[in-house]
Amino acid sequence: MSSRALALRWSCAVAVLVAAATTALASDPWGLFPESASLEADRVDGLTYLILWITGITLVGVQVCMLWFLWAYRRKDGVRAKHTHGNHTVEMVWTVAPAAILVFLALYQMGLWKDLKSSKPGDNENAVAVRIYAKQFEWMFRYPGPDAQFDTADDIFSNKTLVVPVNHPVNAELRAMDVIHSFYLPNMRFKQDAVPGLHGRIWFRPNKLSIDRKPLRSSRGAEVKVDYFDIVCAELCGSQHTTMAAKLYVVSDDEFAKWQKGDEVTLASGTKIPRPSRTDALQSPYDFIWSTWAMQDDLKVVAPPKWHKGGPFYPDYKGDEE
Amino acid sequence: MNAPASPGAHAGGAEPHAAHGHDHAGHDEHHEPGFFRKYIWSHDHKMIGKQFLITSLVWLFVGGGLALIVRWQLGFPNEPISGPLGSLVEALWGTRTVNGDVYNMAFTMHASIMIFGVIIPMLVGAFGNYLTPLMIGARDMAFPFLNALSYWFMWPAFLLLTASMFIGGASGAPASGWTAYPPLSYLAGQGQTLWSLGVFLAGASSIMGAVNYITTIVTMRAPGMKFFRMPMTVWAIFITSILGLLATPVIGSAQIMLTMDRVFGSSFFIPKGLVQGTDPDLNPYQMASGGGAVILYQHLFWFYSHPAVYIMILPGMGMVSDILATFSRKPIFGYRPMVYSIGGIAGLGFIVWGHHMFQAGMNPMLGMTFMLSTMMIALPSAIKTFNWLATLWRGSIQFTVPMCYALGFVSMFVIGGLSGIFMAATPVDMHIHDTYFIVAHIHYVLFGGSLFAAFAGIYFWFPKMFGRHMNYKLGYLHFAITFLAFNGTFFVMHLVGLGGMHRRTQDPYSYYPYIESMLPENRIMTISAIVLGFTQLLFVFNVVWSMFKGEKATQNPWNCNSLEWTAAPSPPPHGNFGPVIPTVYRGPYEYSSPEVAEDWLPQNRDLAKPAGAPAGH
């Protein structure tokens, strides 16, 4: 091998080692993700980087190898291609090696997936219970109130604002009222569709106060201070889907207790978190349905899709005035 | 172009009409059909293939225009679209700025048209039809009438999809994504019904095609054309057809059920207790009759649509294998493993559909199972990639335009396959599902993969189809710009996807400050996309111009081994092969064989006979 090729090879190796070392030190060394704000997020990031390394090395290997072949074996006068139909040994190698890697990856991630989606926080973990409703195009959050029971008179409601205490698991039930939505917390790497007809059990473990969120950069390069984490609707849900944002405030235990009592909570950034409301203060028919969700099976109104009002297939349906 | 003239004689091309005239003698007596029978209601597989090709190229531009509407809004949010595209959008939907309705319609119809109207008809309909009989040495498809029907069933589908965009203005158009998940699609305007029926008819067309390909390949191979002597393209079409035949009825059923829900209130997919309507005072309790399951639709949809992504890539893999071997002047490395891995992809392809539903509320245990099968489906793709690389190894590589596209295919498909592994990992998918990472993946496999393969195929078989070469200077230019602009558009999507920018969202910048910071990246993508779109005009110009003015092609300009080149003139006549069906003596990849002096050895050349003697019998 020529000395230049050797030098190249060594410098590549050193570059890879340096990169590996930086990876080991921070959970998102290349800043690929939104800032992490939950225990789960760091584990997901770690897995992503592992896959990134494996696929990245494969990718570079394949592309470099291809370019090398293209250069080395370009058509030259008088040189005839090698007549070969294959080679059993190398084919075994490149079947078994990727198979082993893929099986390893599959097994390696199972534990994390189980923790994320099948082992909900235990009773001793002081989890916060909340019920999340999604409808076109907003999020609504219901807390059980002082009696710790849902669907009772002391439940409290909060619109477009989810408030949770830091370092407590959030144990939530996810419901959709009209179409599919998806509850997405980029900072927690959390996502679960809210599906009409299903009651999803979800949880995540916020470990960072939202007031401590690092400033963002605007598209013009200015610093933007944001004191909440984003709640995103990640599943297309209609014409205003893009507007279906909500705010997640991760606050201290004290602030959370105050907020639940209905007192005003002002964050260090000056933001006043909107106060929750009590069930009995809710007026609109929507809120009525929400507060009596358990009884909805008794509602007998059968209506066609909007555009089909008064069609031949719904003789009993009088239609609503428009 | 270094395209040596065909020494056609010993290849069996200039087959004398004397011997064995009894074989299919009837074909020579066909009188020239009239315009209608020749160009419109043709039963000739070659004409039907060309019809599929031209129609899908036209639709490529409709789909592309819709994509540019989407990209415009993401790159220049809420600014009126400039230029002729802006005027067109204004004329059609009455607005130059892309509002939520127009945006949702645009990406929905973009994907639907590209998948059902471009990639499937082009790869399976056009190339499958044109190449299958020629490559296996048949005079036509097994059921020519059914074949014509399968093309003409696309037209009502096209008309329905077009009508669906306009029937109720922008707000009545299909806007539930190409996946059309209920309840959103259940509640959508009339356009959605037309969409479902259009997809149903496109599916019917696929099924008719699939039956035809399978029958043709099983029963009509030329003497000596054993299964394991078929070119990879034919293998790919064969296995693709099996996939299509088994999977397409399922999406057909799903669309009929959805339509029944929408029109007759049947509630297959609609649970009890839906509340719909944004204004509570007007419409407080719109409740469906209930009893259905939302997720059932997703299972049905993906039971088809995952195999469908392989329907869209396997023919491309087959064509690329043939082109790589031809221009490396080498046998394809590991022919049988290549065939088995296509089979493996097809088999596994039926048990991975749940990977689209990891976050959809499916039992997490079931998710784990699908994760395992999805990880395993990356394996045959890896094997194929290594075999392609090894085909290049110690070859004698000619960088023709089709070869450039074939190499581009390999290079881009690797990226798409590897990004699949991120999404197959369920915990990682939790973050990147429904983000631009998925959009990046889709486009690396479908644009960098399927469409690059289609381009390779068009440049490669154009001389056969039309008897003329395309212009290769324009071809190189087209390749270079397409390759760069493609990566400029889609690579960045991986990054914004990991950054948490979700897909199918019209104006994320106004509502999510963390996405606002990604506007510059989005602008780069939009500008690349515009370049990418306009570059394709070069290609269309090249196709149309070359059809009439291109340099005349000989029978076998690439010195290829398979029957369409060695046994049929360019373009082949009705019945393809003159009076005698060629006989096949070997596989299609005997390039640089030590048995002969040339670096190619036609499938139908009988080495027992002296060179120059009529081959094939």
Ligand code: HEM
């Ligand atoms: C190496 C093998 C592959 C693996 C492991 C893989 C894996 C996946 C996974 C897990 C998803 C779902 C992601 C999500 O929505 O969260 C996905 C989506 C998708 N894949 Fe692949 N994939 C592979 C190859 C392909 C190929 C060859 C094609 C097409 C030619 C393809 C086309 C698509 C499309 C169109 C979607 C997105 C559909 C949508 O949601 O709109 N994939 N892939």
Ligand SMILES: [Cu+2]
């Ligand atoms: Cu939503």
Ligand SMILES: [Cu+2]
């Ligand atoms: Cu899939």
